[in-house]
Amino acid sequence: MQLTGADIVVKSLEQEGVKYVFGYPGGAALHIYDAFHRQDKVEHILVRHEQGATHAADGLARATGEPGVVLVTSGPGVTNAITGIATAYMDSIPMVVLSGQVMKPLIGYDAFQEIDAVGISRPCVKHNFLIQNVEDIAPTIKKAFHVATTGRPGPVLVDIPKDITADIAEFIYPEDITMRAYPPVASPQPSEIVAAVEAILNAKRPIVYTGGGVVLAEAQEQLRQFVRALGYPCTNTLMGLGAYPHDDPLFLGMLGMHGTYEANMAMHDADLIIAIGARFDDRITGTLDGFAPDAKVLHVDIDPSVIDKNIKTDISIIGDARDVLTMLNRELSRRADDINQQLTEAWWQQINQWRGLNSLWYEHSDTVIKPQLVVQKLFEVTGGEAYVTSDVGQHQMYAAQFYGFSDTHKWINSGGLGTMGFGLPAAMGVKFAHRDADVACVTGEGSIQMCIQELATCQQYDLPIKVINLNNRYLGMVRQWQEFNYDKRYSNSYMDSLPDFVKLAEAYGHVGMMIEKPADVEGALREAFAMKDRLVFMDFITDQTENVYPMIEAGKGHHEMRLRPGGPQPEGV
Amino acid sequence: MRHIISVLLENESGALSRVAGLFSARGYNIDTLTVAPTNDPTLSRLTISTVGDDRKIDQIEKQLGKLVDVAALQDITINRHLEREVVLVKLLANQQSKPKLDRLVAAFNGKLIDINDTQFILELSGSSEKVDELLKALVDFEIIEVARSGVTGMTSTERALTVEQP
Numbered sequence: 001m002q003l004t005g006a007d008i009v010v011k012s013l014e015q016e017g018v019k020y021v022f023g024y025p026g027g028a029a030l031h032i033y034d035a036f037h038r039q040d041k042v043e044h045i046l047v048r049h050e051q052g053a054t055h056a057a058d059g060l061a062r063a064t065g066e067p068g069v070v071l072v073t074s075g076p077g078v079t080n081a082i083t084g085i086a087t088a089y090m091d092s093i094p095m096v097v098l099s100g101q102v103m104k105p106l107i108g109y110d111a112f113q114e115i116d117a118v119g120i121s122r123p124c125v126k127h128n129f130l131i132q133n134v135e136d137i138a139p140t141i142k143k144a145f146h147v148a149t150t151g152r153p154g155p156v157l158v159d160i161p162k163d164i165t166a167d168i169a170e171f172i173y174p175e176d177i178t179m180r181a182y183p184p185v186a187s188p189q190p191s192e193i194v195a196a197v198e199a200i201l202n203a204k205r206p207i208v209y210t211g212g213g214v215v216l217a218e219a220q221e222q223l224r225q226f227v228r229a230l231g232y233p234c235t236n237t238l239m240g241l242g243a244y245p246h247d248d249p250l251f252l253g254m255l256g257m258h259g260t261y262e263a264n265m266a267m268h269d270a271d272l273i274i275a276i277g278a279r280f281d282d283r284i285t286g287t288l289d290g291f292a293p294d295a296k297v298l299h300v301d302i303d304p305s306v307i308d309k310n311i312k313t314d315i316s317i318i319g320d321a322r323d324v325l326t327m328l329n330r331e332l333s334r335r336a337d338d339i340n341q342q343l344t345e346a347w348w349q350q351i352n353q354w355r356g357l358n359s360l361w362y363e364h365s366d367t368v369i370k371p372q373l374v375v376q377k378l379f380e381v382t383g384g385e386a387y388v389t390s391d392v393g394q395h396q397m398y399a400a401q402f403y404g405f406s407d408t409h410k411w412i413n414s415g416g417l418g419t420m421g422f423g424l425p426a427a428m429g430v431k432f433a434h435r436d437a438d439v440a441c442v443t444g445e446g447s448i449q450m451c452i453q454e455l456a457t458c459q460q461y462d463l464p465i466k467v468i469n470l471n472n473r474y475l476g477m478v479r480q481w482q483e484f485n486y487d488k489r490y491s492n493s494y495m496d497s498l499p500d501f502v503k504l505a506e507a508y509g510h511v512g513m514m515i516e517k518p519a520d521v522e523g524a525l526r527e528a529f530a531m532k533d534r535l536v537f538m539d540f541i542t543d544q545t546e547n548v549y550p551m552i553e554a555g556k557g558h559h560e561m562r563l564r565p566g567g568p569q570p571e572g573v
Numbered sequence: 574m575r576h577i578i579s580v581l582l583e584n585e586s587g588a589l590s591r592v593a594g595l596f597s598a599r600g601y602n603i604d605t606l607t608v609a610p611t612n613d614p615t616l617s618r619l620t621i622s623t624v625g626d627d628r629k630i631d632q633i634e635k636q637l638g639k640l641v642d643v644a645a646l647q648d649i650t651i652n653r654h655l656e657r658e659v660v661l662v663k664l665l666a667n668q669q670s671k672p673k674l675d676r677l678v679a680a681f682n683g684k685l686i687d688i689n690d691t692q693f694i695l696e697l698s699g700s701s702e703k704v705d706e707l708l709k710a711l712v713d714f715e716i717i718e719v720a721r722s723g724v725t726g727m728t729s730t731e732r733a734l735t736v737e738q739p
């Protein structure tokens with residue numbers, strides 16, 4: 001079949017099974033937009049800003065495990081998309097970004113809306129391509145999806161000069177492609193598995209610490225089997241929440257800067273850290289001086305470069321988390337008689353003592369809405385079943401701490417890059433993927449204003465998201481750091497001149513609510529979630545000076561957590 | 574310690590900038606970098622010399638290995654290996670000291686490849702160490718400019734750098 005390059009682009013997406021492309025048109029992409037107009041297999045979703053397109057595609061990817069797809073024009077279209085590409089890159093999210101480029105003969109001449117898309121995106125993509133010929137469009141798109149979705153996933157950008165999208169070629173979508181230089185995923189070696197299980201069975205103070213890799217590998221069932229067979233404590237990173245059920249007695253909650261006291265203390269005092277699909281990021285480890293002084297480290301990851309990057313490991317297994325866990329489980333069942341729960345009895349006693357401090361404790365109030373209460377009520381009202389996206393700040397931490405997750409793909413946040421503005425467009429992507437599910441965006445009055453224009457997209461496509469705005473009239477997380485580290489000099493962290501969010505929501509055609517009293521929180525949430533076909537923007541006026549606890553402050557270690565003043569404190573402090 | 578890492582790279586546009594970008598983004602040093610096509614025109618061979626402790630070199634190799642265009646790589650310095658660098662030195666012509674220069678060039682096994690009334694150009698191929706020594710020995714002459722190629726090399730064992738065919 002002879003087609004234009006533009007039709008080949010769209011047909012290739014169809015062949016990849018893409019249902020939605022999030023994008024924004026412009027000169028260099030117009031042939032491709034015309035090709036979209038000629039067909040109805042792949043739906044193009046018009047966002048209001050290219051950052052929104054990338055976050056929406058990202059949200060869809062996180063909620064489904066399928067790659068998200070974005071289409072932008074050259075120049076400012078690409079630069080606007082960079083934040084979202086980098087967000088996906090830092091969290092290893094599969095995404096394919098197609099960008100229009102100026103015509104080939106104009107490249108390099110500072111043409112109108114020319115930007116070196118390959119160059120500007122290079123540090124924040126897994127790979128990128130500049131297509132040179134119309135014949136290369138289909139194979140390059142095939143490669144882009146392959147690279148984005150295999151190994152450690154990530155965003156891939158494909159830059160397409162405009163003249164090529166008008167050229168004509170035979171359309172053949174390749175079944176297979178070979179990329180000899182693209183590293184295959186290593187297969188775990190049986191000897192590594194045997195050695196790992198030996199170490200696991202001999203541990204007296206073990207902890208299983210897992211991250212986004214378990215979510216990406218769809219390894220939650222294997223993880224649960226592994227942890228339960230051993231009866232070992234398990235903690236998840238911010239990116240890994242949901243992989244282990246929040247209410248299981250073996251679960252210690254999230255670890256890291258705002259993780260629970262018991263999870264961080266257990267990391268510090270462990271004699272064996274079993275790290276799976278996690279990368280010992282600085283928000284997880286605190287200072288590396290004195291990190292887990294007695295621990296051996298067993299590290300499982302698909303990416304060899306994370307092994308020994310931040311923490312020296314004793315045993316490493318490179319491979320897909322699901323494959324490795326399956327092999328570990330098989331070896332464990334072979335050695336079932338050697339599992340000795342008595343070995344860890346004293347360890348559990350110690351952990352339960354730490355747990356007894358109830359480090360997420362906060363003071364309830366009858367007069368002012370505590371942000372934690374809103375999240376707890378959100379959990380109750382949605383039965384713990386909602387997809388929850390968040391922005392970045394205190395509200396993100398409250399959501400992670402207080403919305404108990406029991407499934408992967410349901411907690412969707414920008415952990416690596418920490419991108420304010422992520423929450424609302426990400427929720428749109430989730431909603432496209434799961435039309436009947438409850439989707440809540442937990443945000444702050446600072447973050448929501450970074451991509452608020454997407455309320456119009458929600459109106460155009462009937463996306464009944466529930467926006468939970470925890471409005472403390474501060475860039476709360478910044479204010480908290482200024483309170484702790486800058487002697488309460490609140491430089492530029494006060495959000496003055498806020499819009500009337502209720503009216504704003506209404507102006508976009510949605511329902512707005514303002515909630516000011518603790519007693520009204522639950523009722524308002526019930527009312528909002530009962531409006532199945534409306535986007536409801538819920539503006540919760542929350543305690544202005546509430547802080548996120550517990551906390552590992554800068555330069556401190558796992559065992560030096562700051563707990564909420566007025567609450568239970570560890571002995572000797 | 575100094576390491577020499579040889580890389581086979583897909584001969585694609587932008588591939589070199591990925592390697593260079595990786596070094597600058599992650600704060601690794603590049604002391605020298607050479608690149609040219611191989612007998613297989615679809616592959617370029619890069620030679621990077623860098624300095625770092627074992628942990629840093631391990632990270633450099635792993636990060637390079639992740640690049641989608643990198644087909645194979647090898648730290649040749651951990652094996653028996655040969656390394657060569659070419660240097661061209663342009664000197665102000667001076668007939669008085671010419672005999673001294675001739676002796677020096679002979680001692681280093683170099684060559685005067687261009688001689689005229691105003692300037693001489695000498696060439697030497699050898700290890701980077703030898704090139705350093707030559708430049709030191711030339712202090713008494715008036716150097717106009719120096720062009721070093723950067724080091725290239727290969728193992729002298731059976732362990733060749735080749736692309737594994739899938």
Ligand SMILES: Cc1ncc(C[n+]2csc(CCOP(=O)(O)OP(=O)(O)O)c2C)c(N)n1
Binds near residue numbers: 393395448470476478
């Ligand atoms: C794009 C971007 N700019 C700046 C920051 C730095 N930052 C992190 S949290 C935060 C405050 C967020 O305020 P808000 O959204 O109101 O949430 P709160 O912390 O009050 O819950 C800021 C400015 C960021 N993460 N992202």
